[in-house]
Amino acid sequence: xxxxxxxxxxxxxxxxxxxxxxxxxxxxxxxxxxxxxxxxxxxxxxxxxxxxxxxxxxxxxxxxxxxxxxxxxxxxxxxxxxxxxxxxxxxxxxxxxxxxxxxxxxxxxxxxxxxxxxxxxxxxxxxxxxxxxxxxxxxxxxxxxxxxxxxxxxxxxxxxxxxxxxxxxxxxxxxxxxxxxxxxxxxxxxxxxxxxxxxxxxxxxxxxxxxxxxxxxxxxxxxxxxxxxxxxxxxxxxxxxxxxxxxxxxxxxxxxxxxxxxxxxxxxxxxxxxxxxxxxxxxxxxxxxxxxxxxxxxxxxxxxxxxxxxxxxxxxxxxxxxxxxxxxxxxxxxxxxxxxxxxxxxxxxxxxxxxxxxxxxxxxxxxxxxxxxxxxxxxxxxxxxxxxxxxxxxxxxxxxxxxxxxxxxxxxxxxxxxxxxxxxxxxxxxxxxxxxxxxxxxxxxxxxxxxxxxxxxxxxxxxxxxxxxxxxxxxxxxxxxxxxxxxxxxxxxxxxxxxxx
Numbered sequence: 001x002x003x004x005x006x007x008x009x010x011x012x013x014x015x016x017x018x019x020x021x022x023x024x025x026x027x028x029x030x031x032x033x034x035x036x037x038x039x040x041x042x043x044x045x046x047x048x049x050x051x052x053x054x055x056x057x058x059x060x061x062x063x064x065x066x067x068x069x070x071x072x073x074x075x076x077x078x079x080x081x082x083x084x085x086x087x088x089x090x091x092x093x094x095x096x097x098x099x100x101x102x103x104x105x106x107x108x109x110x111x112x113x114x115x116x117x118x119x120x121x122x123x124x125x126x127x128x129x130x131x132x133x134x135x136x137x138x139x140x141x142x143x144x145x146x147x148x149x150x151x152x153x154x155x156x157x158x159x160x161x162x163x164x165x166x167x168x169x170x171x172x173x174x175x176x177x178x179x180x181x182x183x184x185x186x187x188x189x190x191x192x193x194x195x196x197x198x199x200x201x202x203x204x205x206x207x208x209x210x211x212x213x214x215x216x217x218x219x220x221x222x223x224x225x226x227x228x229x230x231x232x233x234x235x236x237x238x239x240x241x242x243x244x245x246x247x248x249x250x251x252x253x254x255x256x257x258x259x260x261x262x263x264x265x266x267x268x269x270x271x272x273x274x275x276x277x278x279x280x281x282x283x284x285x286x287x288x289x290x291x292x293x294x295x296x297x298x299x300x301x302x303x304x305x306x307x308x309x310x311x312x313x314x315x316x317x318x319x320x321x322x323x324x325x326x327x328x329x330x331x332x333x334x335x336x337x338x339x340x341x342x343x344x345x346x347x348x349x350x351x352x353x354x355x356x357x358x359x360x361x362x363x364x365x366x367x368x369x370x371x372x373x374x375x376x377x378x379x380x381x382x383x384x385x386x387x388x389x390x391x392x393x394x395x396x397x398x399x400x401x402x403x404x405x406x407x408x409x410x411x412x413x414x415x416x417x418x419x420x421x422x423x424x425x426x427x428x429x430x431x432x433x434x435x436x437x438x439x440x441x442x443x444x445x446x447x448x449x450x451x452x453x454x455x456x457x458x459x460x461x462x463x464x465x466x467x468x469x470x471x472x473x474x475x476x477x478x479x480x481x482x483x484x485x486x487x488x489x490x491x492x493x494x495x496x497x498x499x500x501x
Contacts, residue, residue, distance in 0.1 A: 044113055044191060044194060045109045045113040046109075048109035048187045049106050049127045050130075052102070053130060056135070057135060072134060072136055076134075080132065080139060081133060084140070085141055087141065089379050092310055092328065093310055095143055096308050096360055099152075100152050100308075101151075101155060103127070103147075103148035103149060103152015103155070103156065104159055105186065106152055106156075107124045108160055108188055109123055109127070111185075111188075112160075112187050112192075117257065117258040118258075120157075121153045124148065124152040127148075128145055128152070131148075146330060151306055154304055154305075154330075156185070157262075157284065159181075159185045160185055162244070162246070213245060213247065213493050214244070215242065215243070216244075217492075218241040218487045218489045219239065219487060220488055221486050221487070222483060223236045223483070224484070239267060239268065243263065244263070245261075245493075246259070246261060246262050247260045252288040252299060256287075258287075258304075259284040259286075261285050262282060262285065263284075263499045265281045266280055278311050279308065279310075280308040281305075281309075283498075283499030283501065285302070285498070286332075287302040288301045289301075299336065299337045301337065302332070303333055303335055305330070306331075307327060307359075309325055309326070310326050325481045326360065327360070327430060327462070328359060328360040328361075331355040331356060331359075335352070335498070336351055336353070338350060345399045345400055348396070348398075349398070351393070351498070353393075358385075358386070360383045360384065361464060363383060363384040363415075363419045363466060365426075366418035369381060381418065384417065385418060386415055388413035389412060390410055390411035390430075392407065392408060392410065394406065400440075403436075403439075404438075406433075406434065406435040407500045408433045409431070410429070410430075410431050411429070411431075412428075413429070414427045419468060422470065424468070424469040426467065427467050428464055429466075430463070431461070431464075432460070433460070434461065435458060437458070453490050454488070454490075456486075456487055457485065458483075458484075458487075462482075463479065463481070465479075
């Protein structure tokens with residue numbers, strides 16, 4: 001089965017690469033002005049949405065060990081429609097990463113065909129509802145509907161805007177640049193091939209590629225300790241982190257379109273008992289109110305948030321596994337940001353935010369949550385589904401030679417399904433905080449090279465406190481995960497970010 005999955009992945013990569021490298025029709029390019037945006041069409045967008053579901057079904061039937069999910073029929077359709085959605089037992093990575101990634105294909109089926117953010121979001125809802133209703137034999141999942149739509153819109157818009165900066169519209173120059181956006185948004189590559197058009201508008205509004213984007217590449221050593229269990233992980237390991245800032249937050253106005261400024265973070269770790277792919281976080285503006293007075297600038301932004309943290313597993317006692325850290329959330333919030341330019345070289349900035357969201361967090365008693373469709377139950381889930389709210393704050397002090405930043409976030413999450421069995425309620429309080437100090441020019445000062453290469457350290461804490469009303473449950477003391485990192489940071493482009501990640 002593993003070899004079959006490997007062959008399927010290789011074939012998919014070869015197809016996408018070939019589509020990305022094949023030149024567009026020369027006659028079609030000659031007939032069009034490359035400076036004009038070409039529009040797609042609704043029919044193709046709907047076809048690509050159905051194709052995305054079809055590819056998923058084929059992969060599950062022939063490449064993945066989930067053949068039981070492909071036995072959908074009119075009787076399962078009727079069941080899903082009449083009984084409605086329920087909860088599922090999927091692994092944390094599937095619910096909080098794979099489903100949003102799948103939703104991004106629905107989203108970009110619309111985005112690649114001339115739809116704006118809002119209309120593409122409707123495509124995500126439609127694609128997810130179609131799959132949950134008629135694509136698989138299990139009962140429709142409420143969590144999948146939420147994570148696929150909200151998470152799919154967040155990932156989809158990021159993929160689309162990042163990919164737009166890689167496309168080169170000169171048909172005879174550097175075709176390899178299209179490989180990366182083709183992997184991010186295959187539907188966009190398909191649209192370009194089917195319509196034979198060199199340039200497709202990302203939305204009906206005028207498009208621009210921001211010149212103020214920035215990328216930070218951070219790599220170094222990471223050591224951590226997990227409090228709450230007898231096992232402590234102190235051995236160092238390597239990590240690689242990418243933080244991409246798109247657009248200039250100083251240019252956001254009342255009429256700014258969604259995601260004209262966003263920050264996306266991607267992190268990989270290499271540790272014993274850890275997952276390699278450990279963190280994805282996104283914050284993107286949806287609506288903005290701006291005010292400026294003297295040297296102070298204030299922004300009030302309605303934003304969308306995406307959080308996926310999945311560090312891995314530990315074995316606190318022989319034969320027993322517990323998640324080291326699992327936290328996911330799809331959120332909407334309000335953030336206020338300010339900055340003050342002093343008369344000297346220093347810049348002071350900060351902000352506050354409040355949000356509500358649908359989340360998932362690891363819990364000792366989540367496995368007791370009963371599923372309505374027990375026939376389709378495949379595993380015991382180790383995390384609770386939650387609904388909650390939170391607040392956060394960040395502050396920073398920057399100059400040419402030193403940057404110091406700190407952030408704090410607090411979430412109160414009421415359990416919707418999992419450890420709240422019977423007539424008892426449960427909730428979790430999750431606190432995240434961190435501080436970072438970076439010298440962006442130290443390498444250049446010491447060695448005379450590496451102007452954009454800096455040295456830094458940071459310290460992060462992720463703590464969960466759980467409250468179980470059930471008297472049969474142990475009241476666990478705070479479960480805390482701490483990280484200390486020393487790293488080199490390559491900073492390219494714009495440094496200012498509205499959202500701290």
